[in-house]
Amino acid sequence: MSHPIPDPADHLADDPPALEAIGLGLKYRRQWALRDCDFRLPAGRICGLVGPNGAGKSTLMSLAAHLLTPGAGEIKVFGGPPGTPAARRRTAFLGQDKPLYPRLTVAETLRAGHELNPGWDQEAAERIVRHGNLSMSARVGGLSGGQRTRVALALALGKRPDLLLLDEPLSDVDPVARQELTGLVLAEAVENGTTVLISSHVLAELDGVCDYVLVLGDGRVRLAGDVDELLVSHRRIVGAHEGDDPVPELDGHHVVEVRRTGRQVTAMIRPTADLDIDWDVAEPTLEELLLSYLRSPDAPALFTPGARPAAGAGAAR
């Protein structure tokens, strides 16, 4: 560790963001998979990518990895287009299908990674494989789903990327290995200052892991920004109210979600002023906040400062 202890906010202002989307859109046949997406992911962040099935998460990852090209707007990786050799060298993508050659051994797979990637870090790749007690001479085709995930992760991290895109990486991994692999990914990230974009359906899994979040719904950005700032600006409130008429306690605040069960009212709000009410008021957990937004597709989109492209950047639209 260096001195002073680095703060991710330090290089927020000057460095180009790791990922930036400006009016980004992509249509499959007649359906927009992603539409009018504006957001920026500052370098050095661990960002959770969340949304229901079909929200556009995999599409966004594929666009960032240059496996797809935008139908509208643009996407930038460290300030430039994702297709350049430099951008591709800096980016690693681990998709849901985890393409590996089944007939290669683990060692041969890593050797291929070495040949294909100039900045290859054999030590890091082997560390990840060894943590799972995988034999280097085992054939990839004979490995379990979780073990294949580990090899694929070793390939992605061995590349020593500046931007690591992980699409549902741990869906076929058992809970113990899940925590262990998450720890390994984060450890490599902190060592190299890697920006990580990780999608998951398991919201609890992102809590504590992500310091940034991007929520997609129906192809659009619903919520984007710094997790701490988002949590501080929201409140989960619980109280009692008789009848079906509007709840006066919510007046004047941004209401993300209200749920009523008998007399009990539970709401996720973004207070516009000090909350001086007799209700149970608490800062939400990340999981509670994300669930509220996911359950309320009509709540207006929210960006924290810095999570939106700079004004004027959207001129290309």
Added chain:
Amino acid sequence: MVEYLIDRHSGLSPYLQIVEQTKRALRLGVLRPGDQLPTAREVVQATAINPNTVLKAYRELEREGLVDSRRGVGTFVRRSLAKPQTVADSPLHAELAAWVRHAREAGLDREDAAALITIALDSGFAGPAPATTGTAGTASATHTTGTTDTDKADEEPG
């Protein structure tokens, strides 16, 4: 060296858990001046929490003057929070242990006792800190709480 145990369901943010666990270790003498804190990498790998959270917690500890970060070497304890009153064989600990015995004899279970202690803490620490008496033996019961909170009174150099 300490090991951080992060409870994701405690309701306390991982950031605060690291800060508090470090302070507890400093109070109990588990960490002493010169000791090294685990590197961010080690904490992150063991706990799978966000690296920026660890760094933020270390920055907070540094800001409070408890640790120093040395370039390329690591983060080291600068001063201890241990007071003679907080160690396990102190008179205050003995008083509290006796109280817990009485509570149990009176039929209270662990949660009852914890609730009583919490109430006493809340009322005892509500106002400004009273003038300290300086000697452990005559200190009031409010001083026994050094291991559980981050009250300003506990952060004064001992």
